[in-house]
Amino acid sequence: MTLSPQDSVHSLQGPQTPISGSPLPQYGFGPEHTFDSLIQDNPFLFRVYTPKTRSQIFDTTEPYFVGQKFNEHFTRAAAQLKESSIAPGESVATMSTYQDVAQHMDWTQRHMSPYISTTFSFTWAIWEATRRYRVGLKHDIEIAIIDARMLAGRAATALELLRKGAPKERHLDYWKWYRYALESQDVLVHGSIPGPAVLASVPLLSLIDKLPSYFLRQDCNTKSMPSPFDTLSWDTMDRKPSFRQFCQDMSDQFLRLSAEHRLRDATGGSVRLAMAFLRPWFHKVVAEDFTGATDMACMLAFMIAQWPAQWWSRDHLEMWSVIRSLVQAVAEEVREKQKGEADQEVRRLQDVVTDLERVVQDYEEAEVASCVDPEKEKDDDKEEATIVFPPSPPASVIECLCPSPVPSTSAVSTTAPSVTQDIVPVIPSSGNPGSVESSRPTTIILSPTIIIHQQQHQQQEQCSPAEVHELQPPSPETEKPRKHRPHSLAETASCIITGVLVGAFITLCIINSQRRTLIYVT
Known part of the structure; x- marks a missing residue:
C-alpha cells in the first residue's frame, strides 16, 4: 500500500503536526x-x-x-x-x-x-x-x-x-x-x-x-x-x-500579498499575536514549565497561521518548524531574562543583608567603645588626681588670743594624738571678757603634714563619692614597691625641729595652768 505525499508527511511528523488535526x-x-x-x-x-x-x-x-x-x-x-x-x-x-x-x-x-x-x-x-x-x-x-x-x-x-x-x-x-x-x-x-x-x-x-x-x-x-x-x-x-x-x-x-509577506505573516505574525494573547500567562509559566508553555503558544500560533487560508498552509509545511523555532527562541529569551532578573534581585538582597550586618557591627562597636571610654576617663582622672607631695617645709608657730580653760590630765592624753589631724576653724566659746586668763595668748604649732592633710580632706568633700573612692591611695597589696630615695639634710633637720617643738608643746600643755584652753584650741 502506497501513501500519498500528504499522508507520508503526516506520518513522519507524528501527532504533534498541526495538519493532522481538524482546525475549525x-x-x-x-x-x-x-x-x-x-x-x-x-x-x-x-x-x-x-x-x-x-x-x-x-x-x-x-x-x-x-x-x-x-x-x-x-x-x-x-x-x-x-x-x-x-x-x-x-x-x-x-x-x-x-x-x-x-x-x-x-x-x-x-x-x-x-x-x-x-x-x-x-x-x-x-x-x-x-x-x-x-x-x-x-x-x-x-x-x-x-x-x-x-x-x-x-x-x-x-x-x-x-x-x-x-x-x-x-x-x-x-x-x-x-x-x-x-x-x-x-x-x-x-x-x-x-x-x-x-x-x-x-x-x-x-x-x-x-x-x-x-x-x-x-x-x-x-x-x-x-x-x-x-x-x-x-x-x-x-x-x-x-x-x-x-x-x-x-x-x-x-x-x-507576495509569497514572502504571506510566509512572514503566517510565521512571525502568528507568533507575535499568539504571544500578545498569552503574554501574562506565558511569562509566569515558562520558567517552571518550559515545554508546556512552548506547546501552548505553538498551538495558538498554528491556529492563527491557518485561519486566512487553510489550503495555502497545507502547501507550506515548512512554516510549522519555523513557528516552533520562533516560539522556542522567544521562550528561551524570556526565561534567561527572568533568570537574570532573579539573580540580580538575589544580589540586591544580599547587598541589603550585608549593609544591615555592617550597621549592626558598627552599632556593636560603638556600644563597646562607649563602655570602654568611661574606664579610660576614670584612669585619666586617677592620673590627674595623683598628688605629689613636696618636701615638708619647717613648721610654723602662730600666736593667737583665745579663751581656753585649763585642760585636765585626761584631756591631754586624748589631745596628743590629734595634733596630726585636720585643723578646722574654731569659734572661741563665750567666756568672761574681763578675765585675765581668757585673753592670755595661745601658741599654736602648725605642721606641714597637717596642712596637706587638710587640703586632701577638703578636696574629698568637693568630689563625688565615686571620685573619692578613686582618689584614695592604692592598697599596699596592689601598690608596686617603690625605691626609697635618701632624705636630704633639710628634711632631716625639719623632722628633728618638728619633733622638738611637738615635745615642747606637749610639755607646755602639761605644766601650764591654761592647758585646757590649749587642748580645746588644738
Whole structure:
C-alpha cells in the first residue's frame, strides 16, 4: 500500500503536526461536531467582556466568570453552583433543553440564564470587541483566553442545544440565533468558569498593533494614524457589520500579498499575536514549565497561521518548524531574562543583608567603645588626681588670743594624738571678757603634714563619692614597691625641729595652768 505525499508527511511528523488535526473553518462548523470532540484540536476559547472591579479579597479558587442567573446573588453563587453541578458521567449537552438555550439567546431573558457565552474563533473575538469599542463606546473591553479542555462536560456549542428544539416550539428569532451561533462559533458554559481555566485576559488596545499585516491597511503609513483603529482594513463604524463578509475580505487581502509577506505573516505574525494573547500567562509559566508553555503558544500560533487560508498552509509545511523555532527562541529569551532578573534581585538582597550586618557591627562597636571610654576617663582622672607631695617645709608657730580653760590630765592624753589631724576653724566659746586668763595668748604649732592633710580632706568633700573612692591611695597589696630615695639634710633637720617643738608643746600643755584652753584650741 502506497501513501500519498500528504499522508507520508503526516506520518513522519507524528501527532504533534498541526495538519493532522481538524482546525475549525473561518465561519461556523458542521452539525456533526460537538464540544467534547472539538476541544481535542481546538483547545482555546475566547470571551469578549467588560471587566468589573474585583474584591481585594478575591481568591484564585473562586469562579472567574459566573452565569448571570447566579451573578444576581453573587454571595450565594458558590452554594448555588455546587447544587447545580453536573453529575459524573453526564454533560451539559445531554441535560440542557431547548428552553434553556432560548432563554440565553433572548436578550430580554438573559439575566435568568445560567450560561456564559464564549467562542472558538479568536478572529470573531477581535472583530466583536472592536465593534463594541467603536459603536457601543465601551472602552474597557478585554478578551479572555480560556483553556477549553478544563471545561469538558460543562460546556456545549450553541448549535447543539438549538437543534434540540422541535419546529413547533421554536422561537420567532430562532434562525437569527442559529446564524449568530454559526458565525461566532458560540460555546455556552454552564454555571461558571473557574479561575485556573482562564489563562490570560488582554485589553483590546494591546492587540491592535500586534495583528498580522493582512488585518491592516496597506495604502498608508500606519504609524502616522491618530487612532489605532484607523489602521484596520475594515470599516469599524459600520452599523450593520457582517462577520462572514469580514472573513472573506481578510482572506482576499492575505492572498494578495507576495509569497514572502504571506510566509512572514503566517510565521512571525502568528507568533507575535499568539504571544500578545498569552503574554501574562506565558511569562509566569515558562520558567517552571518550559515545554508546556512552548506547546501552548505553538498551538495558538498554528491556529492563527491557518485561519486566512487553510489550503495555502497545507502547501507550506515548512512554516510549522519555523513557528516552533520562533516560539522556542522567544521562550528561551524570556526565561534567561527572568533568570537574570532573579539573580540580580538575589544580589540586591544580599547587598541589603550585608549593609544591615555592617550597621549592626558598627552599632556593636560603638556600644563597646562607649563602655570602654568611661574606664579610660576614670584612669585619666586617677592620673590627674595623683598628688605629689613636696618636701615638708619647717613648721610654723602662730600666736593667737583665745579663751581656753585649763585642760585636765585626761584631756591631754586624748589631745596628743590629734595634733596630726585636720585643723578646722574654731569659734572661741563665750567666756568672761574681763578675765585675765581668757585673753592670755595661745601658741599654736602648725605642721606641714597637717596642712596637706587638710587640703586632701577638703578636696574629698568637693568630689563625688565615686571620685573619692578613686582618689584614695592604692592598697599596699596592689601598690608596686617603690625605691626609697635618701632624705636630704633639710628634711632631716625639719623632722628633728618638728619633733622638738611637738615635745615642747606637749610639755607646755602639761605644766601650764591654761592647758585646757590649749587642748580645746588644738
